[in-house]
Amino acid sequence: QVQLVESGGRVVQPGGSLRLSCAVSGFSVSSFGMHWVRQAPGKGLEWVACLRFDERIQHYVDSVQGRFTVSRDNYNNILYLQMDSLRVEDTAIYYCVKGPSGGYFDYWGQGTLVTVSS
Amino acid sequence: DIVMTQTPLSSPVTLGQPASISCRSSQSLARSDGNTYLSWLHQRPGQPPRLLIYKTSDRFSGVPDRFSGSGAGTDFTLTISRVEAEDVGVYYCMQGAQFPFTFGQGTKVEIK
Numbered sequence: 001q002v003q004l005v006e007s008g009g010r011v012v013q014p015g016g017s018l019r020l021s022c023a024v025s026g027f028s029v030s031s032f033g034m035h036w037v038r039q040a041p042g043k044g045l046e047w048v049a050c051l052r053f054d055e056r057i058q059h060y061v062d063s064v065q066g067r068f069t070v071s072r073d074n075y076n077n078i079l080y081l082q083m084d085s086l087r088v089e090d091t092a093i094y095y096c097v098k099g100p101s102g103g104y105f106d107y108w109g110q111g112t113l114v115t116v117s118s
Numbered sequence: 119d120i121v122m123t124q125t126p127l128s129s130p131v132t133l134g135q136p137a138s139i140s141c142r143s144s145q146s147l148a149r150s151d152g153n154t155y156l157s158w159l160h161q162r163p164g165q166p167p168r169l170l171i172y173k174t175s176d177r178f179s180g181v182p183d184r185f186s187g188s189g190a191g192t193d194f195t196l197t198i199s200r201v202e203a204e205d206v207g208v209y210y211c212m213q214g215a216q217f218p219f220t221f222g223q224g225t226k227v228e229i230k
Contacts, residue, residue: 047219059217095166103155103214104172111166
């Protein structure tokens with residue numbers, strides 16, 4: 001059974017850092033592209049970052065490029081999102097998402113809320 | 119970036135009646151592998167989105183057959199043949215043909 005469980009969201013001040021984790025079961029994170037998607041309160045969905053299965057290629061939305069880094073721990077089957085230089089506009093629920101090779105998302109976690117506020 | 123535009127943004131529907139949502143992309147979503155990477159997701163309040171349709175018209179595992187997807191190039195449609203009460207929520211189209219992946223604004227479906 002596929003499960004993705006995010007953790008690490010909390011209230012953080014602007015300019016601060018946070019690391020989100022996504023514990024995966026039911027498949028190997030090293031075998032599929034893995035993504036982070038966020039949703040600001042009451043708003044739509046925004047794709048944030050992707051780590052390709054071969055780990056050599058990462059993609060980021062322009063607004064987080066240079067501030068966020070996606071990585072994974074193959075042994076423990078965990079996906080991470082390191083978030084630095086956080087801004088108020090980064091406030092959102094962050095979802096960990098499994099992406100088969102074909103440009104779509106088949107399994108989503110429940111999400112973790114990140115609030116950037118002074 | 120590819121811009122995804124959904125219409126309508128709100129859709130009051132009658133139980134048992136059909137409903138459809140349109141999605142238009144600013145560029146073709148067809149890729150050289152022969153697939154067109156347009157998917158549809160459904161989000162109920164307080165829940166994460168769930169996949170309904172991928173690669174334009176393939177229904178994901180467990181999705182009722184009253185949901186269908188169609189289209190090509192830049193114009194796509196999600197159709198619900200007979201709306202049921204559990205179908206309320208927000209529907210999003212998403213393109214996975216080119217990074218950054220992008221979503222439509224969402225269409226809120228509610229029962230009349």
